Amino acid sequence: xxxxxxxxxxxxxxxxxxxxxxxxxxxxxxxxxxxxxxxxxxxxxxxxxxxxxxxxxxxxxxxxxxxxxxxxxxxxxxxxxxxxxxxxxxxxxxxxxxxxxxxxxxxxxxxxxxxxxxxxxxxxxxxxxxxxxxxxxxxxxxxxxxxxxxxxxxxxxxxxxxxxxxxxxxxxxxxxxxxxxxxxxxxxxxxxxxxxxxxxxxxxxxxxxxxxxxxxxxxxxxxxxxxxxxxxxxxxxxxxxxxxxxxxxxxxxxxxxxxxxxxxxxxxxxxxxxxxxxxxxxxxxxxxxxxxxxxxxxxxxxxxxxxxxxxxxxxxxxxxxxxxxxxxxxxxxxxxxxxxxxxxxxxxxxxxxxxxxxxxxxxxxxxxxxxxxxxxxxxxxxxxxxxxxxxxxxxxxxxxxxxxxxxxxxxxxxxxxxxxxxxxxxxxxxxxxxxxxxxxxxxxxxxxxxxxxxxxxxxxxxxxxx
RNA sequence: GGCGCCAUAGCCAAGUGGUAAGGCGAAGGUCUGCAAAAUCUUUAUUCUCCAGUUCGAAUCUGGAUGGCGCCUCCA
Numbered sequence: 001x002x003x004x005x006x007x008x009x010x011x012x013x014x015x016x017x018x019x020x021x022x023x024x025x026x027x028x029x030x031x032x033x034x035x036x037x038x039x040x041x042x043x044x045x046x047x048x049x050x051x052x053x054x055x056x057x058x059x060x061x062x063x064x065x066x067x068x069x070x071x072x073x074x075x076x077x078x079x080x081x082x083x084x085x086x087x088x089x090x091x092x093x094x095x096x097x098x099x100x101x102x103x104x105x106x107x108x109x110x111x112x113x114x115x116x117x118x119x120x121x122x123x124x125x126x127x128x129x130x131x132x133x134x135x136x137x138x139x140x141x142x143x144x145x146x147x148x149x150x151x152x153x154x155x156x157x158x159x160x161x162x163x164x165x166x167x168x169x170x171x172x173x174x175x176x177x178x179x180x181x182x183x184x185x186x187x188x189x190x191x192x193x194x195x196x197x198x199x200x201x202x203x204x205x206x207x208x209x210x211x212x213x214x215x216x217x218x219x220x221x222x223x224x225x226x227x228x229x230x231x232x233x234x235x236x237x238x239x240x241x242x243x244x245x246x247x248x249x250x251x252x253x254x255x256x257x258x259x260x261x262x263x264x265x266x267x268x269x270x271x272x273x274x275x276x277x278x279x280x281x282x283x284x285x286x287x288x289x290x291x292x293x294x295x296x297x298x299x300x301x302x303x304x305x306x307x308x309x310x311x312x313x314x315x316x317x318x319x320x321x322x323x324x325x326x327x328x329x330x331x332x333x334x335x336x337x338x339x340x341x342x343x344x345x346x347x348x349x350x351x352x353x354x355x356x357x358x359x360x361x362x363x364x365x366x367x368x369x370x371x372x373x374x375x376x377x378x379x380x381x382x383x384x385x386x387x388x389x390x391x392x393x394x395x396x397x398x399x400x401x402x403x404x405x406x407x408x409x410x411x412x413x414x415x416x417x418x419x420x421x422x423x424x425x426x427x428x429x430x431x432x433x434x435x436x437x438x439x440x441x442x443x444x445x446x447x448x449x450x451x452x453x454x455x456x457x458x459x460x461x462x463x464x465x466x
Numbered sequence: 467g468g469c470g471c472c473a474u475a476g477c478c479a480a481g482u483g484g485u486a487a488g489g490c491g492a493a494g495g496u497c498u499g500c501a502a503a504a505u506c507u508u509u510a511u512u513c514u515c516c517a518g519u520u521c522g523a524a525u526c527u528g529g530a531u532g533g534c535g536c537c538u539c540c541a
Contacts, residue, residue: 009470027541028541029541030539030540035541036541038540038541039540039541040541041541042541043541070539071539072539072540151469154469154470154536154537155468155469155470156468156469156536156537157468157469159468203539223541224541225540225541226470226471226535226536226541227535227536227540227541228536228540228541229470229536230469230536230537231536231537231538232540254541255541256471256472256535256541257534257535257541258541259534262533262534263534264534264535264540265541266539266540266541267539267540268538268539268540269540290478293478293479293488293489294478294479294480295479295480297471298471298472298479299471299472299534299535300478301478305477305478306477306478308490309477309478309489309490309491310478310489310490311490312489312490312491313478313488313489313490314489316489316490319503319504320504323503323504357480363480363481365478365479365480365487365488365489366479366480366481366487366488368479368480368488368489369479369480369487369488369489370487370488371488372487372488372489373487373488376488376505379503379504379505380504380505431499434499436499436500439499439500440499440500440501443501443502452502452503453501453502454501454502454503455498455499455501455502455503456502456503461502461503
């Protein structure tokens, strides 16, 4: 698989540190609020990365942290009159609800910053011992001038950054770009004991400490939003490589933003939609489809109209699957005909095209194209005369490829509720009697109750509306 | 000021040197008691614009225009 590495700015062949295994660290949410649709993008696209690598036979360890201590957490907890811990517990639970709805699988490990103080303190101590960090009045700073590789990820250099004049110049820092690794306690803030007194970790350090704990000094893939590239990921590299003396990450993957009217969506800008709210209007899978319809590195515009398009698009997949299952339930056991053999061969070609697209830096839009080719070919080629074997074959392929994308996760309903079944049966009777008025009334009733009715060669088909 | 990204049909979106995938929408046809679903046909002689390289460019180079991001908490 080729992966676009943000650091080299090129696509590179994925060669894991340990053959057959892939370690991924994904920057997770700061749990001070429900997550918004913009936060959902990395969760979804990198969930797909994990699913795809698993599909390709890799043993994947996926680590996604919860940032449960920082300025925003403290501020929000104070506003709510609860502790930072209570706030974190609450929104971690809410995270699992929304992520679950979106089909985002729980990570192998979901470490919390506050539960890794020992590892964080150890890392900061190491940095001080090695001379890469220094303490001033209970604060510890990383000395950016001591790390020659500083800027290798973002392409920034310290001089230009200083010229940017957006960094507060604090006298205590050796260099303007130095960043806090440990912050001395301020009144009213939660704090942990450390060699430098009571305090809490700065940003960046938790990810270095937790990734090392679960994935080792050097691991394969680190993911996150483009905005994390600098300074967060740059700083992770600096502190991790200085502490271990080893390369930190082999491949950096960064997703593009979700925009509203071409402007970045963010909590701070206030122009965001929470997943919780969108889920009241749309199905979670529609959101997934929307996210996967473009390449993960491209910016995409969010709007209700776009999700509606994604819904229509996804419906085609569901309709095809349900129709194939319907055909299968009526099909006969028979050897594959020459035509069916040829069709099955084309299906493998589409599946190969799907993998090729995914192999190319996870091109989900292209992969979806292959999926729709399967659907069209199946619709054209297969019918009530098709045998069980070929139907099962294409259905298995379709479902397993969709599973890689986390689509088609809703199972077809097994049987109908009694009242619906009664209406359906009545309609069959009405149609036998050619009582079209009655049968149309029943179809309208079923539609009003959320069920679609189709008359096929094998009889009436009633499905819950998508 | 520094570092980057993007521009393809009514909408969304692949395609990175060989003659424009796919989805949505729209129009017409087939099928159907009527529908639905499906399917067929039509919907970009052309990829923001201008030069250049090449037998050949949406794809490479230079320039222009327009839009966006990071450098400050951020996915």
